[in-house]
Amino acid sequence: MNLIVESVERIAVLRATALGDLLLILPAVEALRRAYPAARITLLGKEWQVPFLRGRPGPVDDVVPVPPMEESLDPPPELVGRFDLALQMNGDGHHANAFVNGLGARVTAGLRGDDAQPLDRWVPYVPYQHETLRFLEVAGLVGASSDDVEPRMRVTRDDYAELRSVLGQLPRGLIAVHPGGRDARRRWPAACFAEAAARLGRPVAVTGGDHERDLVEKVAALIPRSIPVVGALSAGGLAALYTACDVVIANDSGPRRLAAATGTPTVGVYWCGDLINAGPLTRSHHRPLISWTTQCPTCGGAGLREPGGCDHPVSWLTDVGADAVAAQADELLNA
Template sequence: MVLPSPSAPLPAVGPLGERFADVRRIAVLRGGGLGDLLFAVPAVEALAHAYPGAEITLLGSPMHAALLTGRPGPVHDVEVLPVAPGIREARGQEEDPAATEEFVRRMRERRFDLAVQVHGGGRNSNPFLLRLGARHTVGTRTPDAVPLERSLPYVYYQHEMLRALEVVGLAGAPAVALEPRLAVTDEERDRARRHVGGGDRLVVVHPGATDPRRRWPAERFGDVAAAVAADGAQVLVVGDATDVESADVVVARAQAALPPAARGRVASLADRLDLGELAGLLSLADVVVANDSGPRHLARAVGAPTVGIFWFGNAVNAGPLGRSQDRMQMSWTSHCPECGIDCTQVGWTAPRCEHDPSFVAGVEVAPVLEDVRDLLGTAAHEAVA
């Protein structure tokens, strides 16, 4: 049996279409959050490999622009999407039709040869993509979405990275990587190092998640933080402005369980880091402990070992693929703890109850701590009760 060389493309996910001719400009539509962007990175790498020399433009969010602008990688530039239903949501902002029309006009002037939709089921994104006037289009679609030149069915329960790879396979782009990779600059690491010190290893904790149902109780993150700080590690809690309160709970819980001499090993950096500095810090971490969230996916992309707490449905769509450097503890909650509605029926048409209890509260501290210590090489320690 002849094995492929390390530089050879991996097989495509799904059927591999013929490559389009004379593709010099590619647009990739992927709005949403940090994790949404990172799920699309392997697909963008595949496009860059299949169409060498083509300029790839990401149509994304301000966060995506902040992270990728000037960073080495396959994305040449980022165009920030207008606020529009199903395209880009922004709290407190409504669609400005004139701004949307201006965006479409500018994108048509760029004369994209290929436009790729990896932005959901296509009800809103496919009509939007078609307005850009690209010579060729590929993407996903639900039965009621308008078709693109080449489409594949959108079925909710599919890993997002593999879904995106299947989409670009329609354009003749086989995979070259199955998980996202993101370059971190020396300057970002240097800025992050200012916060590091006071322990023999670094554990980074992120207790937040956009969806409250994906949040493990902050007190349990605090118990994990206390245990690894007692082992001698430094623990830094990260997050944005919405995570400050949870981060403070983590720190207070951990410090209350530690002797005075060890309390300084646990601190919060929530709402104090920009995205580049966060990437630098995560790249320095020995382990990152987090919910299913953008920072956990960013940690994986910059090479940090991770321990993630996942609702089992999200594990299908967003869980890590490997286990040597990534561990996952899952909650098997299938019905809302408050009203009993079936929470496995998800997607565009599924009912969503008004309740936001944690769907991952059933995950205990002990297995999470065991995973953290195993990755740190300290599995022989006793778990904290």
């Protein structure tokens, strides 16, 4: 069956999310680019994505920031009727499908949860499915396909220039650890990061955002020869830093996905359910270590994604040992 939409000049892709979530759609958007080589692809996203993607080689031609859909389901008037094809890659569609339908595109396609509006073409949103494969299914609804499942992102001269201006000359043999993450339950303990890094005997960059300053400084204080890098680099500059590293050790986070997208080997520490949805899909350069903890270590409550799960801010990843992480990193370093 030929699912290609004829005479498409402009495509909208809705993905108004954080860094790591954006990276997960790249294989699907690359597939759209190959299927519709003459079309202009616009990412409907967030303000931070504008400077990050401006001038960066890749499948996205431009970024238009959109307001939070929780505040308004109506797209800005200047976007209505602008696109031939609109794809919803923003989640289960509870808010997003109404927004995409409001764009007035000739054909809409995307994900649909139980309480979401239907689109012209849709696949069901189910909780446990890898996000990249989910979005490739969406691309498939309009005739796009790809054998590439790992996101790829080009690092630019401007990214490298930013890195040099902020950090100067970096030591040879550098590795990075990123101990942060949005959810304390999904963060490996700081002492474990320090122990794993110390076993490798390399100079270490400890990365994090401004909101993670205390955590970065805690980890850096435990690692000799460490370089704390806190909120000093843009996403592009951080990508350049990771290309200068021989391996990156991180939680399931945007920075781990960013490092992987630049081609740097990674070791990630995952809660088992999160590995299903967002872990690396290949193993030659990326090694996940998995926590099989299924109940809150504090109260014994339900799993992280289950109804009625608790919010105790304790790590669910403590059953992953520093020796196992260091062993996987050492194997990648010596591959």
